[in-house]
Amino acid sequence: MQLGMVGLGRMGANIVRRLMRSGHECVVYDRNPEPGRQLAADGATAVADLAAMVASLQAPRHIWLMLPAGAITEATIAEFAALLSPGDVLIDGGNAFWKDDIRRAGELAHKGLAYLDVGTSGGVWGLERGYCLMIGGPEDVVKRMDPIFAALAPGAGDIPPTPGRDGRDPRVEQGYLHAGPNGAGHFVKMIHNGIEYGMMQAIAEGFDILRHADSPQLAPELRLDLDVADIAEVWRRGSVITSWLLDLTSTALAADEDLTGYSGYVDDSGEGRWTVQAAVEEAVPAEVLTAALYTRFRSRQDHTFAEKVLSAMRKGFGGHVEPKPALPKDPKA
């Protein structure tokens, strides 16, 4: 079927490629004309603006936005709202805030337009492995677009089936889920990323302790010099923590067990923050997911003001003058 795609970054462009491999017809647009030219060479129809995209698609139109969350997405939706006709569908496949989805869906419904929020996981591997899709919106629209979602999803692959799922929605085992009404798709994707932060942090802390098993803070007879690359690899087979994140860790450590190419500055992309906000709003304790987020905040500062307040108090009651060492780039080095 036909799909318009707005936003041809890595994610948007690869979604288009995966759809075209399954025979779908894509009309594409990006502010930067270059990725559209490349996709046109592969069979897509590149257009020069949103009006041209609307003109190029048959009603009811299905237009997928793959843009940075926030102002650009909002502006693009507003522009489309003026161009589209009742029955047309806008899909936000980016990482929008789920409450924004609920608001937007209500606004678009007033104009007869449908809206889907689609959480999309898969990263740089999605083109080959497929995208795990978490969809929020009206069931009839989700059904109508089933060929698109089925083409994007990974499929059952050689992953063993989960016992006890007979009679349940078979789409789920293909790797796409109609999670509920608008907001549900991005809510589920948000929690996915929140869990991702927590699992990553668990692995990262474990390797930090392993790396410092020869710490001078330990008695000499207790110091252990461990090979973190081999440890990551052995855990990939038969251990309880086998996971894709561990696979990636093993690959990175095999290349350089000191990870010297990484600064240690770690970004966060919004979903981790929204996850904490949801936990707080629901009054659900979420220690691990929150600690994982705070670690990233901390990684982006030389020192916090909080730490200086601690030093100031310590000087006040104990006369401690905190040293001001040039911090080691790596405490092991």
Added chain:
Amino acid sequence: MQLGMVGLGRMGANIVRRLMRSGHECVVYDRNPEPGRQLAADGATAVADLAAMVASLQAPRHIWLMLPAGAITEATIAEFAALLSPGDVLIDGGNAFWKDDIRRAGELAHKGLAYLDVGTSGGVWGLERGYCLMIGGPEDVVKRMDPIFAALAPGAGDIPPTPGRDGRDPRVEQGYLHAGPNGAGHFVKMIHNGIEYGMMQAIAEGFDILRHADSPQLAPELRLDLDVADIAEVWRRGSVITSWLLDLTSTALAADEDLTGYSGYVDDSGEGRWTVQAAVEEAVPAEVLTAALYTRFRSRQDHTFAEKVLSAMRKGFGGHVEPKPALPKDPKA
């Protein structure tokens, strides 16, 4: 080759079975004679006491202990120390504390006995999938016992190889690792379990937030009724958090998405505590691994004394009288 096995619980018995499938000869003992009888029916030699085991094995002997950590293991090692001959080998395959391994190895070395500490992951699935092994001790002993370890380990299987490992120790990709000198095997296993706690807690918190997405604390138009079983399943394909722990979660939720068969009382088995201790000794921050442990502590109490102290202060400054509700068994129910 020959192996003596002491402790025929599920782990010990299945290790024996997996070894015999590869043609190894096992002499077995347990205080309870029943599992020995069953293994004898499968071809093992069951003996009546430790002295009989020593008599049944050819020197140099290799005896694997699969016993609860602590007093029983210590007593058994002491008894063997009096029975064995120089050159014999004791292997502790349980979850010992790594500092105990270092001490024990030193004590046994005085008598000419060798010692290996082997962290063993695989749980109830190890018999079929194989055991991930993390080994500490002298390289010559580890080499001599290679047929045993190779038979127990999962092998490379169909897990994709990690790029960049050419020239590295090939045993690792078979699922067993000589991690270093004594203590290293259980240290690595300890951190494995610490990471396991953290990853489990990340997943658990995420599903808690999902389950309460329809919380009455949210405005009515924002409440979402989500199917946690389908969510777990869809994440198994193409998402970033694919993992064995997620597979297990999906299986459990497919059987009963309310998990009514579980009380919520969660044990911990020592390695999580030792992981925190190691982090503190090395001065490595380990927020997530520690929070995961504390959650388990908390799960085993009705209320903490700390919470009562909070209520007492609140009454003191604000006159708040904390309600004493019968706590709901499930806040969703």
Added chain:
Amino acid sequence: MQLGMVGLGRMGANIVRRLMRSGHECVVYDRNPEPGRQLAADGATAVADLAAMVASLQAPRHIWLMLPAGAITEATIAEFAALLSPGDVLIDGGNAFWKDDIRRAGELAHKGLAYLDVGTSGGVWGLERGYCLMIGGPEDVVKRMDPIFAALAPGAGDIPPTPGRDGRDPRVEQGYLHAGPNGAGHFVKMIHNGIEYGMMQAIAEGFDILRHADSPQLAPELRLDLDVADIAEVWRRGSVITSWLLDLTSTALAADEDLTGYSGYVDDSGEGRWTVQAAVEEAVPAEVLTAALYTRFRSRQDHTFAEKVLSAMRKGFGGHVEPKPALPKDPKA
């Protein structure tokens, strides 16, 4: 000067009493007529509705709302907005969300009305000790109301002056602060409460560890039977953690060192949640303030769904069947 007070709960009524002791004239209203009758006996003018209050005050009017945060406050402000005249002032002395203050101030400004947000700390002790006030809003209005704030604040008392404050705003040492424009008063009060949660939790955890120093998990020769009431008391003199919260803890433990009158169910009142939200929005790590909040969430549940998910995974990989004990009411008992 004249002040109208709406909301005559403990806080509102005591503020009126403290003001009347300093000779201020109060017009009071509450949905429930009883507290107004009592205050009228002490010299206040009790009125029957908001219109009567407006009629009873001379312009420019100053009306203080001491109502539960949320819908009631919003409705009351809306009703006053229709009754008041340009130049009149509304003060919200409750625990409003600071972003609501900024919005409200903007809305009221369109009608020529001024607005102050006043964070008020002091609890049940404020009548005698005075209230610590954190004020947001226009400086001219804050200045005009100075007699009110000065009467409510504790004054310098016998608290030793802080060195180095010469030339700084002298109101601060009297216990009231003009923190900044609208929103600043409640923002500062919010952080005050966030810190309060964290300090309370620190004290509470410490006493929990003290109380369980005779835990059966410790070797018998290491168990200590400590008197938590005496410990709290001794720390009141000369220790680094002397604080009002410790004073209150000592009082509670002197009355009953088992705190049997407290269930352990601990409420939270909004500011702790908003503090976490502010930390996340500013990307400031706030581990302790957040953990303190989550402890309260956890205290209000029998078991979390997260804990059941942990048990389900443990059964999946290890065959562990979590016991379902009747939880002890107190692990020490």
Added chain:
Amino acid sequence: MQLGMVGLGRMGANIVRRLMRSGHECVVYDRNPEPGRQLAADGATAVADLAAMVASLQAPRHIWLMLPAGAITEATIAEFAALLSPGDVLIDGGNAFWKDDIRRAGELAHKGLAYLDVGTSGGVWGLERGYCLMIGGPEDVVKRMDPIFAALAPGAGDIPPTPGRDGRDPRVEQGYLHAGPNGAGHFVKMIHNGIEYGMMQAIAEGFDILRHADSPQLAPELRLDLDVADIAEVWRRGSVITSWLLDLTSTALAADEDLTGYSGYVDDSGEGRWTVQAAVEEAVPAEVLTAALYTRFRSRQDHTFAEKVLSAMRKGFGGHVEPKPALPKDPKA
């Protein structure tokens, strides 16, 4: 009465001074002769070695060690054990590990020597304000030394008495506590310091959020420029969080609200670590005390290995290349 003091750093020397002010007779020793000379000028008897100290004191002798925890204290105790006579008393007033106290007391008892472990709080202010003392050991020895403890403690001062303490041990209200048998003194001091870490961190995080209330991450209309020095000061009067630590914070911020003289590198001194260890051994959740410790660990590194592991995973699944900015010395600056 007579007291020997070994270790004349700031704490040891000031204890001697405070005792001499009350008429006690002090024999003093330090490896460095200078502080002994100064105290001799004030009336103490300075000796040249431990044997001379033993010779200078009448039996039963009371000798207080104020030395760094660890090897020096152990060696000094061993040396005294060979010099002293049955009935003599050794007091460790430093920050020893409570399990070491129990071991040492047992060892010394074999030689007929008594041992006290005395946790001492008061820092640089102790000379004037008095020291809060937490004492472990035999009651008869504690009673005999009461004049010493009474002279060191702050006394009741003008701190309001706690209601409900009639009939309780009156020493406690003077600021010294016989906490229990050996180990109890340092256990209680350890938890004091653990709570201290937690309270400090709560205050520090709060001020960090206040300082960044004008963060560019907030919408412009929500940014607040707050005066943290005035905020600390106002909370000293009538607020719930009044405390000595807040007093010290106010003093530091009054001097420089940017705290530019502090690097943000924060040490920890052992008790915080032991507190976490005790919590883990007792299975008491102690989130806040632990997070406070980890913050200090983190403050002493440029970047953790854990953070690099996070970046490596992020590159692996998402192609994210973490920037390597020169970290701002202060995110506000």
